[in-house]
Amino acid sequence: MIKMRDVHKTYANGVTALNGITIDIDQGEFVYIVGPSGAGKSTFVRLMFRETKPSEGSITINDVDMSNMKEKNVPFLRRNIGVIFQDFKLLSKLTVYENIAFALEVIEESPRNIRKRVMDVLELVGLKNKARFLPDELSGGEQQRVSIARAIVNHPKIVIADEPTGNLDPETSWGIMRIFEEINAQGTTILMATHSKEIVNTIKKRVIAIEDGLIVRDEHRGEYGYEV
Amino acid sequence: MKFRTMKRHLREGIKNIFRNGWMTVASVGAVTTTLLLVGAFLALMLNLNHMADGLEEEVQIDALIDRTATEDDIQELRDKIQEIDQTGSVSFSSKDDQLDQLIEDMGKEGNTWKMFEQDNPLSHAYVVKAKNPADTEALAKKIGSLENIQEVNYGKDVVNRLFTFNEYARNIGIVLIAGLVFTAIFLISNTIKLTIMARSEEIGIMKLVGATNGFIRWPFFIEGMLLGTLGAILPVTAVLTGYYYLDHSISDKITYDFVELLPFSPFAWQLSLIIVAIGAFIGVWGSVMSVRKFLKI
Numbered sequence: 001m002i003k004m005r006d007v008h009k010t011y012a013n014g015v016t017a018l019n020g021i022t023i024d025i026d027q028g029e030f031v032y033i034v035g036p037s038g039a040g041k042s043t044f045v046r047l048m049f050r051e052t053k054p055s056e057g058s059i060t061i062n063d064v065d066m067s068n069m070k071e072k073n074v075p076f077l078r079r080n081i082g083v084i085f086q087d088f089k090l091l092s093k094l095t096v097y098e099n100i101a102f103a104l105e106v107i108e109e110s111p112r113n114i115r116k117r118v119m120d121v122l123e124l125v126g127l128k129n130k131a132r133f134l135p136d137e138l139s140g141g142e143q144q145r146v147s148i149a150r151a152i153v154n155h156p157k158i159v160i161a162d163e164p165t166g167n168l169d170p171e172t173s174w175g176i177m178r179i180f181e182e183i184n185a186q187g188t189t190i191l192m193a194t195h196s197k198e199i200v201n202t203i204k205k206r207v208i209a210i211e212d213g214l215i216v217r218d219e220h221r222g223e224y225g226y227e228v
Numbered sequence: 229m230k231f232r233t234m235k236r237h238l239r240e241g242i243k244n245i246f247r248n249g250w251m252t253v254a255s256v257g258a259v260t261t262t263l264l265l266v267g268a269f270l271a272l273m274l275n276l277n278h279m280a281d282g283l284e285e286e287v288q289i290d291a292l293i294d295r296t297a298t299e300d301d302i303q304e305l306r307d308k309i310q311e312i313d314q315t316g317s318v319s320f321s322s323k324d325d326q327l328d329q330l331i332e333d334m335g336k337e338g339n340t341w342k343m344f345e346q347d348n349p350l351s352h353a354y355v356v357k358a359k360n361p362a363d364t365e366a367l368a369k370k371i372g373s374l375e376n377i378q379e380v381n382y383g384k385d386v387v388n389r390l391f392t393f394n395e396y397a398r399n400i401g402i403v404l405i406a407g408l409v410f411t412a413i414f415l416i417s418n419t420i421k422l423t424i425m426a427r428s429e430e431i432g433i434m435k436l437v438g439a440t441n442g443f444i445r446w447p448f449f450i451e452g453m454l455l456g457t458l459g460a461i462l463p464v465t466a467v468l469t470g471y472y473y474l475d476h477s478i479s480d481k482i483t484y485d486f487v488e489l490l491p492f493s494p495f496a497w498q499l500s501l502i503i504v505a506i507g508a509f510i511g512v513w514g515s516v517m518s519v520r521k522f523l524k525i
Contacts, residue, residue, distance in 0.1 A: 049436070051436070072440070075435070075438045075439060075440045075441075075443075076438065077438075078435075078436060078437065078438035079437075079438035083436055083437075089429075089432075089433050089436070090433075091430055091433055093247045093430075102434070102437060103437040103438070105233075105236055106434070106437055106438050106439045106440075106443060107438070108230050108232075108233050110232070111232065150437065154438075
């Protein structure tokens with residue numbers, strides 16, 4: 001489903017982030033992306049939803065070639081991919097409900113469907129009683145759950161998470177991971193860049209390690225492999 | 229676009245007005261200030277223009293006809309005058325008409341002129357107006373050179389000075405209004421840019437969940453239009469009331485024909501419409517131009 005072939009990325013300031021990445025990720029997989037800071041994990045993740053383009057090489061997702069994709073088609077690609085960030089990226093002036101509904105308004109869903117799907121997903125992440133709250137009125141873990149809810153409310157085939165537990169305490173992190181496992185069990189591909197040794201070593205999944213812009217390790221049910 | 233999406237954009241545009249609190253106040257304030265200036269200035273310029281036009285309309289050429297001219301000569305003369313390119317209208321004024329006019333103009337003293345009614349010393353005349361009042365001088369010269377014309381009168385110096393003045397007044401007015409509108413657009417688009425800058429993150433998030441540029445732009449478009457229109461409320465009120473009082477007080481006190489303001493209705497309404505249109509335009513322009521920058525993510 002995700003195919004990267006010899007992907008290079010050099011930024012305008014001359015920094016090379018990726019140095020020839022080739023990888024295949026199948027539908028329904030759960031993949032951790034690990035590696036030291038500055039190794040290229042974030043770039044790897046950002047290429048997936050076309051926040052940045054590769055300098056060389058090709059990326060295809062569901063047989064759509066993203067490297068040559070026209071700018072006007074990018075929004076439609078993104079609707080099939082849910083993205084979750086370390087800093088949540090919620091719209092601070094919208095309520096929890098509105099933040100999640102926004103992802104459905106974009107695809108012109110009917111109001112009735114929007115209502116139903118938002119409430120369903122809020123139930124899944126356990127925030128049904130906080131629908132009318134503003135993001136600032138929630139704890140970090142709750143905000144992250146809102147951003148997960150927003151990412152999955154469209155039923156995307158892929159969920160990409162860039163250090164989703166980076167700002168959260170351990171207990172809250174486990175709660176987040178349970179949600180990911182649940183989504184994954186329903187067949188959604190999950191790509192998660194992380195620095196958490198505990199998570200990677202406890203919930204065993206495929207591990208791709210990136211160092212200096214290259215894949216140095218790719219193991220099923222792998223270990224985190226770095227000292228914290 | 230689906231109708232409910234349009235409704236959504238409208239709703240979001242209106243909500244944003246409230247969500248952005250002080251930024252909304254700042255933008256509306258900027259629009260209000262400039263529209264007040266533009267409105268007052270437009271009212272002044274258009275009225276000056278109107279007065280100038282009125283004065284120009286008054287400019288006419290009295291072409292006195294030789295007393296020796298026969299009926300046929302007079303008829304022929306009319307055709308010749310009409311053949312000149314610059315000629316607008318030609319009307320005949322017999323010497324009796326002119327005497328009556330003179331007696332009327334002189335008021336009480338006019339009675340002394342009544343003794344001439346039996347033996348009128350005046351000449352028949354053609355009263356000619358140029359198509360374009362600015363051509364009056366050239367036209368008068370041409371008419372003066374025709375046969376059977378005794379004399380041409382058109383208040384040469386006054387007319388020339390009037391035209392020079394009107395031309396300056398118009399040009400300066402156009403330049404000033406254009407400058408004012410550009411300043412307004414610049415000022416407002418900067419204010420709106422600030423409000424959008426604060427929202428660049430918001431736009432980024434919209435793009436990440438797969439919103440198309442059009443989808444993001446619409447609420448901003450509507451918000452800009454509303455900001456501009458809101459900013460026009462005070463200037464329109466000021467123009468309507470101010471002009472109403474001005475119209476009433478000046479018309480009562482000044483009796484010169486040419487110092488006549490454009491009538492309150494429809495002028496004040498038209499001006500209000502123009503102010504609202506300018507407000508809406510700069511609001512939309514400012515916000516759409518500013519949002520464009522942030523759409524390239």
